Amino acid sequence: MKHLVMAILVVTAAAEAVHSQNINWRSLDENQRNTVQLNLGYDYGVTSQLGYSRSFTIVRPLVVGVDFSVPMGSTLLDDFKVRIGGQVELVETGGFSVTVKIASNFRRYQTQLVRIVSFGSDLGVLAGYYTSSWYAAGEFGFDKAVATHLRHSDIMKASFPGIRDAWYVPTGGNYYFGIQGGASLGRSFDVSLRLGRTRAQMHDEGAVVPYYAQVGFGLKF
């Protein structure tokens, strides 16, 4: 089982590519390959997300990067998510474009009952219309928590002394589907908006708030 987990992690991470960046492929500039993006909104909690990405052209346009997000709360870094990934524009014709996104993610979550660390993967597809000043697209993806370590506090162990601290495989997954769009403001700034909903895998119970909504601000340099 351990080899299986490692294999999954290798496959998902080796896909190396950015997820948080809402990319307008037509506004990418060879002299501005770097982007810093701030996303604010709701993503399983009220979150702030900061990302960096760099664009390349290797046969097809490609953007790779990393992002870090935290939910609001009095304890800043007890919960967070880091994603390493990217997106590649597979098809482009007459302004229409199809993009594949893939990322590996790491999540940390802590309360007075448990400390969770979780490795997972996120695979998505975007299809839409892109111009040099704006774009609009639909997105669909799947975010899987592949391997999750649970370490329980004394409170949980008092409630159930037999509870097992261990790696658990897998612990969950959610589909997401929605729309995103953006506009370029001058040569260096972008604004974007993502809206959509989530749905738990198979017959799993859905999220308490099964929606996401993010406003993004990008700086290219």
Place this chain on the structure above:
Amino acid sequence: MKNLLRVFLAAAMVAITVTSCDILEPEDPGLLVPLTVDEDPSLPSIAVNGTQLHSETFGNPDDPLLVVLHGGPGGDYRSLLNCNKFSADGFFVVFYDQRGSGLSRRHNREIYTTQLFIDDLDAVIKYYRRRADQKVVLLGQSWGAMLATAYVNEHPDVVSGVVMIEPGGFTWPDAEAYVERCRSPKVFDETSNDYLYLDQIITGSDHIKLDYKAALQGAADYSDGNKVGNPGPYPFWRKGAVCGFAATDYARDHSFDFTTRLRQFTTKVLFTYSELNEAYGRAHAQHVSSAYPNVQLVEIKGTGHEIPYFGWDGFYPVASAYLNTIK
């Protein structure tokens, strides 16, 4: 970027290798939540009404029955165990985890109706009652007090007294409004975001994973800033997630009114509420308790919603005095 990925990957592998040798499946019994009575025969249980309930008793079986009803739906009686002290007051104290809750047997969501909980309580009373003239008193906390009232409404001749601890409401609109007041989230606080953030890591359709997730999310009941006035965690065995979801959905879809015949029940009842539960308060207590014609309404000082656990010293003298009048 490749270096960054290598670091990420190495971190994952090292974490798995070093942190633990065990890789387990969360659905396996006994790992994340305790075994239930059908999985562990050493647990005390009774078989009634087509199910197997975790149940314990304290005191002389010939004394008047005091049946303790826990909250939820989906909670368990572990935090109410202080009530076993009523056995010293001359009561045969009966605890049971309701169907699908605590250490009782699980059931799929399709079977749950409000009536089923009433029928289970009737079956428990019949199981333990030795004589037709043996008095039956109900003591319920939160949902348990609602269930006690539902039973009184249906079987007024069986019950000789009722001790209620902050029932949300005896009609669905009252109960729903109370639950909304308890849960009203704050967008930027730690508790609300902890509750929501977990949904991206743990999802499930099987009982065990849902029970475990409910236990983690249950921390909202006693985290900083909770509305119900709990100062910290209180003991439990297992949150019956499917039972809780199903019973609540059923109530929302079918509504209920446990007061239709309550005016006929002229026996005095004890209705307690807590000083520190911001979502409750005297006005709500007066409104809810007014469905009974003969009520002793008492505020228990210095405690929140989990009165028998956090406010026992204030609750016990009041409840004991009431119980001694009807023994």
